[in-house]
Structure formats: C-alpha cells, structure tokens
Amino acid sequence: MQNESVQQENQSWLRTVTIGRNPKATLIRVVVLIVVCTILFKYVLLPIRVEGPSMLPTYKENSVNVINRLAYRNSDPKRGDVVAVRYTGDSIVLMKRVVALPGETIEFVHGRVLINGRFLEEPYLTNPCDWNVKPDHSTMRDDEYYVVGDNRSMPYNLHDKGGAKRERIIGKVML
Amino acid sequence: MKLAIRLILLAVAIGLCVWLWIYLNPTPQEAIRRQLVALGKSATLEKREGNIAAGLRANEFSEFFGREVALTMEPRAIFPDSIERSEIARVMLSIRTTYRSLEVKILDPVITVGADEKSAIVELTVNVAGDGDRHLLVQEMKFTMKEVDGNWQIIRVETVKTLNRAPSVTPPETSPAA
Numbered sequence: 150m151q152n153e154s155v156q157q158e159n160q161s162w163l164r165t166v167t168i169g170r171n172p173k174a175t176l177i178r179v180v181v182l183i184v185v186c187t188i189l190f191k192y193v194l195l196p197i198r199v200e201g202p203s204m205l206p207t208y209k210e211n212s213v214n215v216i217n218r219l220a221y222r223n224s225d226p227k228r229g230d231v232v233a234v235r236y237t238g239d240s241i242v243l244m245k246r247v248v249a250l251p252g253e254t255i256e257f258v259h260g261r262v263l264i265n266g267r268f269l270e271e272p273y274l275t276n277p278c279d280w281n282v283k284p285d286h287s288t289m290r291d292d293e294y295y296v297v298g299d300n301r302s303m304p305y306n307l308h309d310k311g312g313a314k315r316e317r318i319i320g321k322v323m324l
Numbered sequence: 325m326k327l328a329i330r331l332i333l334l335a336v337a338i339g340l341c342v343w344l345w346i347y348l349n350p351t352p353q354e355a356i357r358r359q360l361v362a363l364g365k366s367a368t369l370e371k372r373e374g375n376i377a378a379g380l381r382a383n384e385f386s387e388f389f390g391r392e393v394a395l396t397m398e399p400r401a402i403f404p405d406s407i408e409r410s411e412i413a414r415v416m417l418s419i420r421t422t423y424r425s426l427e428v429k430i431l432d433p434v435i436t437v438g439a440d441e442k443s444a445i446v447e448l449t450v451n452v453a454g455d456g457d458r459h460l461l462v463q464e465m466k467f468t469m470k471e472v473d474g475n476w477q478i479i480r481v482e483t484v485k486t487l488n489r490a491p492s493v494t495p496p497e498t499s500p501a502a
Contacts, residue, residue, distance in 0.1 A: 200459060236449040236464045236486055239431020256407065286488045296487065311487030 193218055195239060195320060203298030203308055204244055207231070207273050208322075216242070220321035224252075226294055231322040234296060234313045237277075243309055244322060246273070249295035251315075256283045260301035276302035286312060295320065352437045352476075356444055356469060360430045361474045364390045367428035369420055369454075382416035390470065390479040397483045427456040442471045447484065 169175035190196065195216040199208045208214065208231075216233045226232055226247045233242040248262045249255040250267060256263040260278025262271060278301035289295055289312055297310040334416040350358065366385045373381065386409045397403040407415075418469065419426070445468055452461040468480035 234486065236432065236462065237434050237447045238449065240431040241449060241451060241459065241462055295487065309487060311485070313487055317486070 169173060178207075194323075195233065195242075195318040197233065197242065199244060200277070203300050204231070204246075205298075205300040206275055207299045209242065214244075215323045216320040217323050221318060225315070226318055226321070232294075232296065232313075232318045233320050233322065234317050235319045239319055242319065243296070245296035245298055245310070246315070247294050247296055249289050251289050251291050251293055253295070254286060254288045255295045257281060257301075262297070273299045274301065276300065278302050280305050284311075294317070348408075352444060352471070353435045354475050356435050356437075356446060357433060359388065359469075360433055360446070360448065363478075364428045364430045367416070367426070369423055369426040372424050373420060376423070378417055378420040382413045382420055385416045386410070386413035388478055390472070390477045393478060394480040395482075397481065398485070423454055426452060426460075428452050430483050444469045444476070 195218060197214050197216060199210060199212045199214060202210060228247055228250060230247045231244065232247055233239075233244055235242050238291065248271075249264055253264050254266075256266075257280040258268075260274065260280045262269040280301055282305065292315045293312040295311065296313045298308055301308070332434050346354070363385075366381065366388065369381075389409050389412055391409050392406055393409070394406050396405075429451045431449040431451055433446050434445055435446050437444045445466065447464070447466050450461065450463050450465055451459060454460045464484040464486050466480075466482040466484050467478045468482075469476045470479050471477075
C-alpha cells in the first residue's frame with residue numbers, strides 16, 4: 150500500500166518536471182520558445198565559434214561569440230568594428246576588424262595601419278610585426294571596407310585580409 | 325473521429341505523392357543541388373584506399389565534369405587555362421593516394437539557371453577538412469554547369485576572391501614608424 154503511494158508520488162513528480170502542472174500551457178510555451186528561437190537565430194543573431202589565430206589576442210581560438218545581423222541595418226560599419234564577412238552564405242564567415250572605410254587608402258608599416266598616410270591608433274595590437282606593404286588595391290571603392298585581423302605577427306601571406314564589399318558584411322561581433 | 329483519421333491519412337497520402345513527384349521530377353535547381361552534394365561526397369576520402377578503389381573513385385569524380393573544363397583559378401601560375409576529364413581523374417587519384425582522409429563539403433550554393441534551363445551558374449563555398457583541421461581549405465568558387473543527357477556537368481571552374489586581396493609581400497616602401 151505504502152509502495153503504491155510512493156510510486157504514485159514519484160510519477161506525479163516526474164510528470165510535473167517533464168510536462169508541468171498544466172500540459173496545455175507547457176505546450177504553448179514550447180511552441181512560443183521554438184518560434185522565438187527560430188526567428189532570433191535565423192534573422193537576428195548568428196552564433197559562431199572562432200577558429201584560427203588571425204584575431205588573437207582579442208578573440209581566442211575556439212571561443213564562442215555572436216554576430217548581430219541587425220547592427221548595420223540602419224547604419225554602416227565603423228572603423229574598429231569587428232565584423233563577420235560572409236562567403237556565398239553564412240555557414241562559414243570571416244571574423245575581421247574594419248580598419249579602412251570607403252574611399253580611404255591603406256598601407257601597412259611594421260604591421261601598423263596607415264590610413265591616407267596617417268597612422269591609425271590601434272590599442273588592440275600587442276605583438277610586434279614586420280608587415281611593410283602597400284597593397285595594389287590600396288584605395289577602397291565606394292562600397293568597400295578594408296578588413297584585417299588583430300594578429301599581425303603571423304605571416305602576411307597566411308593572413309586573410311582585404312577589401313570586403315558592403316553586401317558581404319553581415320553583422321557585428323557582439324561580445 | 326473516423327472521418328478525422330481518414331482526412332489525416334488522405335493528407336499524408338497527398339503529401340507523399342507530391343514529395344515523390346518532386347523527387348522524381350526535380351527542378352534544375354534541385355537537380356544541381358543534388359549533383360553538388362554527390363560531388364562533395366565523391367571527393368571525400370574517409371580512409372586510405374587501395375589503388376584500385378582510389379582509381380575507381382577518382383574516375384567517378386571526373387564524371388561530374390565535362391570532357392574539357394575551362395579553369396580560371398588563382399594562382400594563375402599554377403593552374404592551366406583548361407583541363408581534360410582524364411587529367412581531373414589523374415589529379416584526384418594523386419590526391420586520394422596522398423591523403424589519409426579528407427572531407428569535402430559544398431556549402432551555400434547560389435544557383436542561377438539560364439533561360440534555356442540547360443545551363444547554370446553556381447556560386448558556392450568549398451570547405452575541405454583534413455589532417456585535424458576543420459577548415460584546411462575554404463574557397464569561394466563559381467561553377468558554370470551544363471545539362472548533358474539529363475546530367476548537370478561542370479564545364480567551367482573559377483575561384484572567387486571573397487576579399488580583394490592585397491598582393492604577396494613586397495619590399496618595404498615606407499620608412500618604419502618613428
């Protein structure tokens with residue numbers, strides 16, 4: 150008799166934990182949660198995992214971050230923003246920092262960026278670097294932003310960088 | 325209640341028929357999408373193969389391409405302007421016998437079918453994982469495809485620059501920062 154009562158109590162507890170006291174309300178909550186998550190992660194936020202050393206030391210490898218897709222809906226990327234640049238889609242994106250804006254001319258001297266001949270203040274640069282390059286395509290077009298990683302101590306040719314068209318910049322890194 | 329069950333069964337049956345129809349009569353976009361998935365699988369190497377198996381798989385891979393494929397690939401110094409199907413099989417065989425495992429994925433294809441529905445341009449991202457690196461190679465590419473005897477074959481391959489790259493390192497042109 151006592152055993153049955155304990156069993157019933159256990160079942161009731163399990164039921165409360167899994168589907169709640171009011172199953173109808175739980176179902177509605179689940180549906181709302183699924184809809185909200187679908188909209189949030191399809192149209193607003195893009196969760197990413199950082200891979201590769203190009204954004205060191207600001208973003209470490211294997212750290213998780215989030216891209217805000219709405220960041221540039223009503224405004225353009227600003228210098229210093231860390232942005233996500235898409236390939237043909239957003240399955241894989243490049244995470245880079247915007248250093249030159251449309252119309253500006255860029256050059257690297259010892260890894261530091263020169264914009265229109267003037268050094269850019271870059272507090273995020275910590276490692277010494279030997280990049281001394283003036284890119285062929287050094288002046289940005291009207292719809293182009295020069296993006297580069299923070300780790301300029303890595304070999305120049307192994308580092309993805311260059312002019313990204315505005316349409317390829319899908320959002321701003323949030324964290 | 326019986327009526328409700330019948331209606332649900334009818335809806336499921338209609339849904340299955342529609343799915344089967346679409347599966348058997350794919351649109352050009354769907355046919356190309358399937359072809360690209362198959363291409364990725366064909367290029368993938370799960371474990372080291374024997375020479376005969378590698379030869380067969382390399383040959384199978386080359387069937388995705390036309391008899392002669394035009395190439396516009398960077399760096400231009402390495403890649404020729406065109407390549408024959410048999411040469412593709414040879415290159416693939418060499419890759420399959422060199423690497424232990426490679427996973428090739430074709431991501432985010434953007435398919436534009438021509439007005440004649442016999443040709444298409446596909447922009448896509450190729451991700452190759454291997455040697456413990458999830459992104460051994462990530463490259464945006466553009467394929468021109470043509471329908472030949474019901475099969476979509478790749479007749480042109482181009483690499484696309486995601487970023488307008490700076491050139492290779494050149495000698496310093498500016499004096500160091502003060």
